[in-house]
Amino acid sequence: MLNQLPLYQQAILTLAAMILFSSFALLAQNRVLAMIHVFAWQGLLVALTTTFVAYDSGAHHLYFSAALTVALKVLFIPWLLHRLVRRMGIDREMHEVGHPAMVLMTAAALVIFCYYVAQPIHQLSTSITRNTIAISMAVVVLGLLMLITRNKAVSQVIGFMSLENGLFFAAVAATNGMPMVVELGIAFDVLVAAVIFGVFFFHIRDSIDSLDVAQLNQLAEHDQ
């Protein structure tokens, strides 16, 4: 039962629930700067979870992973996005969510679905963090949902980043982290992706004068 677990394991479960909440918060956010801040908080929560798992399991390389996460996902990438957004002048725009109630209900249904999918894994594993596999899967799926339901490119990029957060969290929870090489590779890829996205934003805006992804269909060739 929950009260028989040591405190830091209870903390891991609480942090998992807070990460899930931050995914919901990202889905519901209207303002770009607030989205970036929630994403930074999500990164911080994931780093904290990694630290606790490192303490619990004694896998010391996870401390480095946590530090890397803080450096990249909490500090650098949000700073990059912040600067980008301000340079493009869209920091005061409202990137509205269409039908927020529908999105919320779909998100809840998807979480339940992920729980249903993760049940066999749940029964196989013996570590304390097996409960969090469903949560991490849900974070991934909610990141994808964010990619689908948003119209503006910046929101979609943040959705993609939170998806990656979910994957990292899944790795930490399920297998006590990935091999360091894989870890560094993925982190570097994400960093490069962020930089390239920034460059592409300017190109897209130069072509079609806006970052509304729905307008990219102007590039399709069809007889009308």
Place this chain on the structure above:
Amino acid sequence: MLYDNFLPIMLALALAGSLGSSLVSLLADRRAWILPRLAFPLLGMAGIFSLAAGLVAMINDTTFSSQLPLGLPWLHWHLRIDPLAGFFLSLIGIGTLATSLYGPGYVREFHHGPYSLAVLGLTTGLFVVGMQSVVLADDAFAFMVAWEIMSLSSYFLVVYQHQNAANRRAAFVYLLMAQVGGLAIMLSFGVLVGFGSGISFDAMRAAPLNLTWSSIAFALGLLGFGMKAGLVPVHVWLPEAHPVAPSHISALMSGVMLKVAVYGFIRLVFDLIGTPHWGWGVALLIIASITALFGVLYALMQHDLKRLLAYHSIENIGIIFIGLGLSIIFFGTGHPLLGTLGLVAALYHTLNHMLFKSLLFLGAGAVLQGSREHDMERMGGLLARMPWTGLFFLIGCISISALPPFNGFVSEWLTFQTALQVVNLDSGVLRAVIPIAAAILALTGALAAACFVKVYGVVFLGQPRTRRVRRSREAKRGMVLAQALLASLCLLFGVLPTATVTAFNHVTQGLTGHSLSVATAHGWLWLTPISADTASYGAPLVLLGILLALGAWAIVYLFLRPRGHAKMNRGETWDCGFGPPNARMQYTASAFAMPIRRIFAPLLRLNETVERELRPGLPLEPVQLRHQLHVEDITWNWFYAPVARLLHTTARRVSRIQTGHLRHYLAYSFVTLILLLWVIT
């Protein structure tokens, strides 16, 4: 000796009373006095005997069956009364009794009208006979005949005021859906009869069905009984037909006929099929939750009083079926005691809905007759002119909003307690989905309270909005008496839930073999459905507490009185300095529901237009403002229009075989002959 025959004698008298009432009314065209002096008293007698017979069967746990020499010569009709049938028979009895008290005063308006009184009396009696026979039927043939009698006689009652084209259209929709529903029920029985050895319910009970076929029978039964009960999306006849019928018939239809449909469903699933699968329960839970929310949202948008009450019937049927769905889930996953709890909650809500819906419809009829208005937006301030109707209508409003200490609260509480027991289920997905359904139930309950604040506030409180309403008159004595009877029953069943649950234990014992004895294990004062630690509700103590609290304030008042501070004076309503408020400045029903209309706009089909006629040169000062609001039911567009389109295209394709050429028709016969010859070999 006489006691043994007590039950059959009462049953015979009950049926004879309603049959007699219908026959006697055949002479009522020229002799208007027959209706209030003969027909309605006979109907009342039928009601009393139905109630008595039902109570005896339910409380004494007796069963009586017999075979009537009616029907086809080799297929006699079987009749049986057991505790379940007894419960529903007593519901019919109470409803009929209230209607017969209310009827004489109400139908006086038809005495000098263009419509035939004979038809009214005849079809009312036949309607009651139909309902009684449905509940008493013990084989599929008798059940279907009684069901058709019930449907057809209610059609004639709905179309009674037939000179209005809208009424005829509403009645046509009703008849169409009643027939389709009857067909589905017949098919469902057909599955059971096909696998069994005969058409009596005993044979159908013993029929060995595998999961596929029992699911088919369940689905057909859900469609048929759900159509009659009013589940979304086959509910569309309800808001059309119930407002159009005379008000005492609307009370019978909404209060009693819908319960007969619930009876049919319970009989089919829990008795005839016997072993429900939990998947059915989940499907039923989803459908019922959607029904409940849909019903209350559309009810909030209505401003015709009876149409609003009809949509609330849809909502409450949804709540009843939520209880049934939970019950099926628990039975299907091997928790029979919890399943029984769900069944008891559903039965309790059935009883409650019958009481308060009849009360509300009778009150609405009194209001419509007294004020000569249909539209809530033209009423107001009726409490001063119709004090008794207002008082009993208030009790009905409090009961339907599920507020303690009245009866609506007890059944909702029991439903929530059933939903809370999901912790005992193994499946985590169910443990997540059921609380969400319970949250939808909570939302519906709160929206229903909002709706009835609107109804009572706009109709009875405030100031009259039109001149006609200012001259309304209180209803006749019989009408008020009927409402008083139902209102006191509402309070009674709210304050004595333990006695009611004890009576239901007989019903569930006979149906499923389990009873909820733990609920009353701590005495008549406490209702403890699971255990005293889990949840308990001391209903009489709640009433006592409210009375004590009122008493405490009375003491405070007595303390203040001698000091001369307890005077109360009358003054003008505060007007914020703009001048005296008139009746047009009050909130209207549409205005009250506006926030909810805006928030839930995606679920409704709104057609709102505001026309401003402006003063030339002054863009902000309109000369005239016209606001029009139409709320259409979205199921017509989303469900029925595609079905109709599909039928059209299919029919068009099939009609291609009708080419008009004689040779082709001869060729059809020729090809069929060749095929048959080949099949024979």
Place this chain on the structure above:
Amino acid sequence: MNEDLNAWLLALVQTGTFVLLAPLFSGWVKRVKCWLQNRRSPSLLQPYRDLWRLFGKETLVSYTASPLFRIAPYIIAGSTLLAAAVVPLLAVNLPTAAIADVIVLAGFFALARFFLALAGMDVGTAFGGMGSSREMTLSALAEPAMLIAVFTLAMVASSTNLSTVINHTLADGMVLRPSFLFALLSLILVAMAETGRIPVDNPATHLELTMIHEAMILEYSGRHLALVEWAAQLKLMIYGVLIANIFFPWGIATHLNGSVLFIAVAAIGIKLLVLGTALALGESMLAKMRLFRVPAFLTLALTLALIGLLSHIILEVN
């Protein structure tokens, strides 16, 4: 028998304490708000003086008011008082706690709100109707969030009876449960909506078009107004005690004994002090939202409650 009598006596004393301390709690919240906003605060006993003054004043009722208008304050005060009798303030396992569980408690508040809304419609002014309409809409939207939070609590403690839930939490000791954390946050938001505090409704406003609760009681005066105001203060205190004692029950008396009761009084005093300060802080930092933004606020409460429920099912059950 002696034990029983003692228990009932204590229940009576507890209800009396509730009723007597409710204005003090409101006074404390007002004092902290004034401190935060750099204003001079009225005395802590000012709400008592206000109530005493109102009871002594003449009661003026409109010509168009019906008997319901005059009876409603008594029913509102009565059902809120009954709710106060049920909530454990000082001790658990009292006999009055068995009368009602959390759902019945919600039913009591719903009864009070029903009659308040009817009273608002009774006088036939636009303000009353507006207040009633808004109040019923917002309370309807807050219900699902409250119910899911209650469900989460009930699933953890396997009961909806308040005494059992508190006993369960006490027996568990200091446990960090994500479900409780999210249920707590959700219930705080719902409590702010139900008791009519900023950001949902401003209890100190004098602009009629911004009122929700005040608009319904605009016509009341004298002892009627005193009863309604007292009921509102009592409701705020009940919600505060519920949140304090369900989620942080340490210090509550589990058996009837002089020293234990003394500790209970001190414990609830400290908890209410802290809660009042937090409420005042929240009210000073947030701005009142317009009516059509409150559904977003309540959707946030619903999301929090849902996450609490899901985290219980997914994370806490083995």
